[in-house]
Amino acid sequence: MFDLIPTTRCHAAMPCLGASVVTIGAFDGVHAGHQQLITGNVRRAQELGVSSVVCTFDPPPKVFFGRAAQLCPLDEKLARLTALGPDHLVVLPFDEALRELSPAAFMDRLALLRPLEIRVGGDFRFGCKQAGDVTLLAQRFDVDLQTPVRCAAGEVVSSTRIRGLRAAGDLAAAETLLRPMSAPREVRV
Numbered sequence: 001m002f003d004l005i006p007t008t009r010c011h012a013a014m015p016c017l018g019a020s021v022v023t024i025g026a027f028d029g030v031h032a033g034h035q036q037l038i039t040g041n042v043r044r045a046q047e048l049g050v051s052s053v054v055c056t057f058d059p060p061p062k063v064f065f066g067r068a069a070q071l072c073p074l075d076e077k078l079a080r081l082t083a084l085g086p087d088h089l090v091v092l093p094f095d096e097a098l099r100e101l102s103p104a105a106f107m108d109r110l111a112l113l114r115p116l117e118i119r120v121g122g123d124f125r126f127g128c129k130q131a132g133d134v135t136l137l138a139q140r141f142d143v144d145l146q147t148p149v150r151c152a153a154g155e156v157v158s159s160t161r162i163r164g165l166r167a168a169g170d171l172a173a174a175e176t177l178l179r180p181m182s183a184p185r186e187v188r189v
Ligand SMILES: Cc1cc2nc3c(=O)[nH]c(=O)nc-3n(C[C@H](O)[C@H](O)[C@H](O)COP(=O)(O)O)c2cc1C
Pocket: 024, 025, 026, 027, 061, 062, 065, 098, 099, 100, 101, 102, 106, 123, 124, 125, 126, 127, 128, 129, 130
Protein backbone atom coordinates (compact mmCIF):
# COMPACT_ATOMS: atom_id res chain seq x y z
CA MET A 1 0.00 0.00 0.00
CA PHE A 2 2.70 2.49 0.94
CA ASP A 3 4.58 1.94 -2.29
CA LEU A 4 1.78 3.86 -3.95
CA ILE A 5 2.59 7.07 -2.06
CA PRO A 6 6.18 6.69 -0.88
CA THR A 7 6.57 10.24 0.47
CA THR A 8 4.40 9.55 3.54
CA ARG A 9 6.41 8.14 6.40
CA CYS A 10 4.75 5.60 8.70
CA HIS A 11 5.96 5.03 12.25
CA ALA A 12 5.04 2.57 15.01
CA ALA A 13 6.35 4.97 17.67
CA MET A 14 6.47 8.75 18.02
CA PRO A 15 9.16 10.16 15.73
CA CYS A 16 11.14 13.09 17.12
CA LEU A 17 10.29 16.03 14.85
CA GLY A 18 11.38 19.65 14.62
CA ALA A 19 7.83 21.01 14.64
CA SER A 20 4.43 19.75 13.54
CA VAL A 21 0.66 20.07 13.48
CA VAL A 22 -0.91 16.90 14.86
CA THR A 23 -4.28 15.21 14.79
CA ILE A 24 -5.10 12.09 16.78
CA GLY A 25 -7.83 9.48 16.73
CA ALA A 26 -9.02 5.99 15.94
CA PHE A 27 -10.13 7.11 12.44
CA ASP A 28 -11.95 3.82 11.81
CA GLY A 29 -13.23 4.02 8.23
CA VAL A 30 -11.71 7.48 7.61
CA HIS A 31 -15.17 8.94 7.07
CA ALA A 32 -16.13 12.40 5.82
CA GLY A 33 -15.58 14.01 9.26
CA HIS A 34 -12.15 12.43 9.63
CA GLN A 35 -11.26 13.48 6.08
CA GLN A 36 -12.09 17.12 6.77
CA LEU A 37 -10.15 17.08 10.03
CA ILE A 38 -7.08 15.59 8.36
CA THR A 39 -7.09 17.76 5.24
CA GLY A 40 -7.43 20.81 7.52
CA ASN A 41 -4.48 19.52 9.51
CA VAL A 42 -2.36 19.14 6.36
CA ARG A 43 -3.33 22.65 5.18
CA ARG A 44 -2.51 24.22 8.56
CA ALA A 45 0.88 22.51 8.66
CA GLN A 46 1.63 23.83 5.18
CA GLU A 47 0.68 27.37 6.30
CA LEU A 48 3.05 27.09 9.23
CA GLY A 49 5.76 25.36 7.18
CA VAL A 50 5.95 22.33 9.49
CA SER A 51 5.21 18.59 9.26
CA SER A 52 1.64 17.32 9.31
CA VAL A 53 1.15 14.25 11.51
CA VAL A 54 -1.78 11.86 11.84
CA CYS A 55 -1.49 9.75 14.98
CA THR A 56 -3.79 6.73 15.08
CA PHE A 57 -4.24 3.41 16.86
CA ASP A 58 -4.43 -0.20 15.74
CA PRO A 59 -6.80 -1.71 16.54
CA PRO A 60 -9.20 1.17 17.20
CA PRO A 61 -9.60 1.35 21.01
CA LYS A 62 -13.35 0.58 20.82
CA VAL A 63 -12.54 -2.59 18.91
CA PHE A 64 -9.80 -3.53 21.41
CA PHE A 65 -12.33 -3.20 24.25
CA GLY A 66 -15.00 -5.15 22.34
CA ARG A 67 -17.34 -2.17 22.18
CA ALA A 68 -17.50 -2.03 18.37
CA ALA A 69 -16.84 -4.01 15.20
CA GLN A 70 -14.01 -2.64 13.03
CA LEU A 71 -15.20 -0.75 9.95
CA CYS A 72 -12.07 -1.08 7.86
CA PRO A 73 -8.87 -3.15 8.08
CA LEU A 74 -5.55 -1.45 8.86
CA ASP A 75 -4.12 -1.55 5.33
CA GLU A 76 -7.22 0.11 3.94
CA LYS A 77 -7.22 2.73 6.71
CA LEU A 78 -3.56 3.52 6.02
CA ALA A 79 -4.20 3.83 2.28
CA ARG A 80 -7.12 6.19 2.92
CA LEU A 81 -5.12 8.26 5.42
CA THR A 82 -2.11 8.41 3.10
CA ALA A 83 -4.27 9.67 0.24
CA LEU A 84 -5.11 12.74 2.37
CA GLY A 85 -1.45 13.79 2.21
CA PRO A 86 0.00 13.96 5.75
CA ASP A 87 3.79 13.96 6.02
CA HIS A 88 3.77 11.34 8.79
CA LEU A 89 1.45 8.60 9.95
CA VAL A 90 2.05 7.30 13.46
CA VAL A 91 0.27 3.98 14.05
CA LEU A 92 0.47 3.11 17.74
CA PRO A 93 -0.33 -0.54 18.54
CA PHE A 94 -3.23 -0.30 20.99
CA ASP A 95 -2.45 -3.00 23.55
CA GLU A 96 -2.46 -3.56 27.32
CA ALA A 97 0.68 -1.45 27.76
CA LEU A 98 -0.70 1.54 25.85
CA ARG A 99 -4.16 1.40 27.39
CA GLU A 100 -2.65 1.72 30.88
CA LEU A 101 -0.55 4.75 30.02
CA SER A 102 -1.58 7.83 32.01
CA PRO A 103 -2.67 11.00 30.23
CA ALA A 104 0.55 12.70 31.37
CA ALA A 105 2.72 9.89 30.01
CA PHE A 106 0.89 9.98 26.68
CA MET A 107 1.38 13.75 26.48
CA ASP A 108 5.10 13.19 27.10
CA ARG A 109 5.08 11.01 23.97
CA LEU A 110 3.11 13.56 21.99
CA ALA A 111 5.67 16.20 22.96
CA LEU A 112 8.28 14.31 20.89
CA LEU A 113 6.36 15.51 17.82
CA ARG A 114 6.91 19.14 18.92
CA PRO A 115 3.30 20.04 18.06
CA LEU A 116 2.68 23.74 17.44
CA GLU A 117 -1.02 22.79 17.34
CA ILE A 118 -3.08 19.69 18.07
CA ARG A 119 -6.35 19.57 16.13
CA VAL A 120 -9.08 17.28 17.49
CA GLY A 121 -12.82 17.27 18.13
CA GLY A 122 -14.19 18.38 21.51
CA ASP A 123 -15.01 14.78 22.50
CA PHE A 124 -11.42 13.52 22.20
CA ARG A 125 -10.33 11.45 25.24
CA PHE A 126 -7.01 9.79 25.96
CA GLY A 127 -5.08 7.95 28.65
CA CYS A 128 -5.95 5.18 31.08
CA LYS A 129 -9.72 4.94 31.72
CA GLN A 130 -10.18 7.85 29.30
CA ALA A 131 -9.04 10.21 32.06
CA GLY A 132 -7.58 12.82 29.67
CA ASP A 133 -9.76 15.30 27.80
CA VAL A 134 -9.25 18.38 25.64
CA THR A 135 -9.06 20.66 28.71
CA LEU A 136 -6.12 18.67 30.04
CA LEU A 137 -4.52 18.53 26.59
CA ALA A 138 -4.83 22.33 26.31
CA GLN A 139 -2.91 22.80 29.56
CA ARG A 140 0.17 21.51 27.77
CA PHE A 141 -0.39 22.15 24.04
CA ASP A 142 -2.07 24.64 21.75
CA VAL A 143 -5.32 22.77 20.98
CA ASP A 144 -7.51 23.75 18.03
CA LEU A 145 -11.00 22.25 18.46
CA GLN A 146 -12.69 21.20 15.22
CA THR A 147 -16.35 21.74 14.40
CA PRO A 148 -17.99 18.38 13.64
CA VAL A 149 -18.93 17.62 10.03
CA ARG A 150 -22.66 16.90 9.77
CA CYS A 151 -24.79 15.32 7.10
CA ALA A 152 -27.54 17.31 5.36
CA ALA A 153 -30.07 16.20 7.98
CA GLY A 154 -27.86 17.68 10.69
CA GLU A 155 -26.53 14.49 12.28
CA VAL A 156 -22.82 14.35 13.09
CA VAL A 157 -20.94 11.90 10.85
CA SER A 158 -19.35 9.20 13.00
CA SER A 159 -17.94 5.69 12.77
CA THR A 160 -20.70 4.63 15.18
CA ARG A 161 -23.37 5.90 12.80
CA ILE A 162 -21.77 4.13 9.83
CA ARG A 163 -21.64 0.87 11.81
CA GLY A 164 -25.34 1.34 12.53
CA LEU A 165 -26.17 1.98 8.87
CA ARG A 166 -24.26 -1.14 7.83
CA ALA A 167 -25.96 -3.22 10.54
CA ALA A 168 -29.34 -1.96 9.28
CA GLY A 169 -28.41 -3.02 5.75
CA ASP A 170 -28.21 0.55 4.43
CA LEU A 171 -24.89 -0.01 2.68
CA ALA A 172 -25.37 2.82 0.18
CA ALA A 173 -25.78 5.40 2.97
CA ALA A 174 -22.78 3.99 4.83
CA GLU A 175 -20.64 4.18 1.69
CA THR A 176 -21.72 7.79 1.07
CA LEU A 177 -20.32 8.81 4.46
CA LEU A 178 -17.10 6.92 3.77
CA ARG A 179 -16.60 8.21 0.22
CA PRO A 180 -13.37 10.15 -0.38
CA MET A 181 -14.16 13.86 -0.38
CA SER A 182 -11.68 14.76 -3.11
CA ALA A 183 -14.12 17.36 -4.47
CA PRO A 184 -16.05 19.44 -1.92
CA ARG A 185 -19.67 18.31 -1.78
CA GLU A 186 -22.52 18.15 0.64
CA VAL A 187 -22.96 14.96 2.64
CA ARG A 188 -26.58 14.12 1.90
CA VAL A 189 -27.19 10.99 3.99
C1 LIG B 1 -2.60 6.23 26.26
C2 LIG B 1 -4.05 5.89 26.05
C3 LIG B 1 -4.73 5.09 26.96
C4 LIG B 1 -6.08 4.79 26.76
N1 LIG B 1 -6.75 4.02 27.70
C5 LIG B 1 -8.09 3.79 27.53
C6 LIG B 1 -8.84 3.08 28.52
O1 LIG B 1 -8.32 2.67 29.57
N2 LIG B 1 -10.17 2.87 28.29
C7 LIG B 1 -10.78 3.29 27.13
O2 LIG B 1 -11.98 3.06 26.96
N3 LIG B 1 -10.09 3.98 26.19
C8 LIG B 1 -8.77 4.24 26.36
N4 LIG B 1 -8.08 4.93 25.40
C9 LIG B 1 -8.76 5.29 24.13
C10 LIG B 1 -9.26 6.73 24.15
O3 LIG B 1 -10.38 6.83 25.00
C11 LIG B 1 -9.67 7.15 22.71
O4 LIG B 1 -10.54 6.19 22.14
C12 LIG B 1 -8.46 7.30 21.80
O5 LIG B 1 -7.60 8.27 22.36
C13 LIG B 1 -8.85 7.70 20.38
O6 LIG B 1 -9.64 8.86 20.38
P1 LIG B 1 -11.01 8.86 19.57
O7 LIG B 1 -11.85 7.78 20.19
O8 LIG B 1 -11.56 10.23 19.75
O9 LIG B 1 -10.66 8.55 18.18
C14 LIG B 1 -6.74 5.27 25.60
C15 LIG B 1 -6.05 6.08 24.68
C16 LIG B 1 -4.72 6.39 24.89
C17 LIG B 1 -4.01 7.26 23.89
